[in-house]
Amino acid sequence: MSVRRPRTAARASLALLASVALSLGGCGQDAPEPKVADPTPVSQTPSETASTTTDGETPEAFIQRWMNASTDMQNSGDATEYRSITRSCDPCSKLADKIEAYYAAGGYVQFGGTEVLQTRELADLVFKVVVKDKPTKYKSSADAAVANFAGGRNSYEVTLTRDADGYLLDDFWVLPQ
Template identity: 35%
Template sequence: MHPRQLAAPAAALALALGLAACNGDPEPKVEDPPPSTSTSTLDPATSAPPTSEPTSEPTSEPPADETPEQFIRRFQAASSAMQSSGETQPYLDLTQNCQSCEDLADEVDRVYSAGGYVELGDELVRRIKRVGGVDGIAIMEYDLQIGPTTIFDSAGAAVDQFPGGTDRFQLNVRLEDGSWKVLRLNRLVDQ
C-alpha cells in the first residue's frame, strides 16, 4: 500500500482507509442517550499540552472503574504510541474484532517493517460523549485534533506530509471481563 494511505490514519486515525465496520454485524440501532449524559472535554487551558512523545508508556491495563471516556483517551494514547513507535500489540490489545483497527495496525507494521517511521503531530482529544447504546455496547463520539504529521522512508526522506486538523470519530465499546474493548471505529463525515 502507498505510504499516503498510512498518513491519513496517522493524521486522523483512518481518513484514507475509509473505516468500515469492525465486524459483519449489521449497524446497531442507536438509542437516545439518557438525559443525564454529560459531555466530557479536555480544556487546553487547564490540561497538560498534548504531545506526540508519551510521557510514559501507555498501558493496556485499565485503571479501576475506568469510564468509557477515560478509555477513549487511553485508546487514543495507545494509537499515537503505536504510530510513533511501530509497536502495534498494546493498541490491538484494546480492540476486539475491529477490522478498521486491525487495518491501521497493519499499515503501521508495513511502514516500520520497511524501515520507515512516522512523526505524529500533537494530539488533543475533545468533546467525548455517549450518543447511544445497545446490548451492552456504548456508542461514543469524540473529536481528535492533530498537528502536522510526516511519514518518512527508510532513508529518512519525507514520503508524505499532512497539515493536521480535526476529525470526529464514533466508536462502539463494550466492557469485557473488566476491560473496555473497541468493537468498531469509524470516522464521521461532515454532512
C-alpha cells in the same frame, strides 16, 4: 453486547478512511491546512448511562487511552498495546498492520498526537468523538519520500464493548463534517 450497524460498502469505505485518518492524522500528500477555527475545548464528563469498569475506567477515559495507544504505536512501530485494546476492531487491525509495515520497510511516523475535544454518548457504548489531530510526518519505507499532514479536526463514531478486563474498541468510522 455492543450496538452494531449493518456494514455496507460505503460504511466499510468510511471505516478504512477512518483507519487512515487515525493512523496518519488523515494523511495525504501535501494536504491543505483545514480551514477550521480552533474550538474551545469541551470538558469531558463521564457518561451517566455507561458505567465504569471494575478498575474505575470510564468510557471517556478508555477512548483517551485508545488515542494515546494509537499515537504511541505510530511513533514507535510497536502495536502490542494498541492491538490489545482493539481486538475485535477490523479498521484498527488494518491500521496496526499498516504502521508495522511502514516500520518493517524502514519507514517511520512522527505524529504529534490527537487531542480529544469532545466525547458525547449517542447510545449505550456508542460515542461521537471530536478530535484535533496534530501534524504528522511519515515515510512508508526507507526509499519513500517524506510526506506531511498539517493536522486538523475530525469526528468519529466509536463503538465500545466490555469484557472481564474492561473496555475494548469494537469499531469506528469517520462522521461527515
